[in-house]
Amino acid sequence: MTTAQAEVEAQKKAAADRALELIRPGTVVGLGSGSTARYFIEGLAERVRAGLDVRAVATSVESRRLAEAGRIPIAERVDGSFDLAVDGADEIDPAVNCLKGRGGALLREKIVAHASRRFVVIADESKLVGRLGRGPVPIEVLPFLWEATSRAIESLGGRPALRLAAGQPYKTDNDNLILDTTFGAVDAQLGTAIHAIPGVLEHGLFFGIARAAIIGCASGLRILGELG
Known part of the structure; x- marks a missing residue:
């Protein structure tokens, strides 16, 4: 160290x-x-x-x-x-x-x-x-039709990337996927908009x-x- x-x-x-x-x-x-x-x-x-x-x-x-x-x-x-x-x-x-x-x-x-x-x-x-948003915003999504969820996130101005682990999709403790998403700027209103997308379970904005x-x-x- x-x-x-x-x-x-x-x-x-x-x-x-x-x-x-x-x-x-x-x-x-x-x-x-x-x-x-x-x-x-x-x-x-x-x-x-x-x-x-x-x-x-x-x-x-x-x-x-x-x-x-x-x-x-x-x-x-x-x-x-x-x-x-x-x-x-x-x-x-x-x-x-x-x-x-x-x-x-x-x-x-x-x-x-x-x-x-x-x-x-x-x-x-x-x-x-x-200001928040220096790095990507993690978004936990259902595996079912996650590509459609990703496209909806893109419509908000995000650039989502499926998180991988050892070359495979990373699975959360809840057996879901994470889209690490870069936005130009983040605020509480963005968080509300992300939540409204079907397939999104939670995002990392607190x-x-x-x-x-x-x-x-x-x-x-x-x-x-x-x-x-």
């Missing part, structure tokens, strides 16, 4: 450690997916081993595996909303809008984020952008969902929004 890579990992861990301070006994917490969320899950597992009473909802098969390996109790069913969800992001703008899903878990991540009373994003400073973001920076932690 290079010095620069080590600094990024340190920033991710610092953000995750600060988010762990939000956990109280009896909390039901949503566990995000990805490299930054992994630090949060590992830290939460340490606290559980030390006697902290929590339950968790995982946003991916991998996050659940990590939680179970760390002896974090999994809530198989949650009635209504729950306390807190903590997850990473691929891009974060100054208003704490996010672009997520390049790890492939966007559908479950958005369900959990919406179901939580407080959704907090954790990331290193490389994820900060002036507008107005996160309450706060904890950003690990070279100079220390930076908080966007309100943690309280």
Whole structure:
């Protein structure tokens, strides 16, 4: 690992450690997916081993595996909303809008984020952008006639590309496909238009969902929004 890579990992861990301070006994917490969320899950597992009473909802098969390996109790069913969800992001703008899903878990991540009373994003400073859309927007679609769905996305000005893994179509935990789609600009209205396309299950635009973001920076932690 290079010095620069080590600094990024340190920033991710610092953000995750600060988010762990939000956990109280009896909390039901949503566990995000990805490299930054992994630090949060590992830290939460340490606290559980030390006697902290929590339950968790995982946003991916991998996050659940990590939680179970760390002896974090999994809530198989949650009635209504729950306390807190903590997850990473691929891009974060100054208003704490996010672009997520390049790890492939966007559908479950958005369900959990919406179901939580407080959704907090954790990331290193490389994820900060002036405006969302620096990279492609992941769009989860049904495999059935996905080419027609792709053409409809193109009509919105997008340039969709089917995500591949080892030369084959990438499958999400829900057994769906992902179209990584480049747009000239993205906003909440675009998200609404994408949702209206038959065959689209979810997209990676998270507008107005996160309450706060904890950003690990070279100079220390930076908080966007309100943690309280």
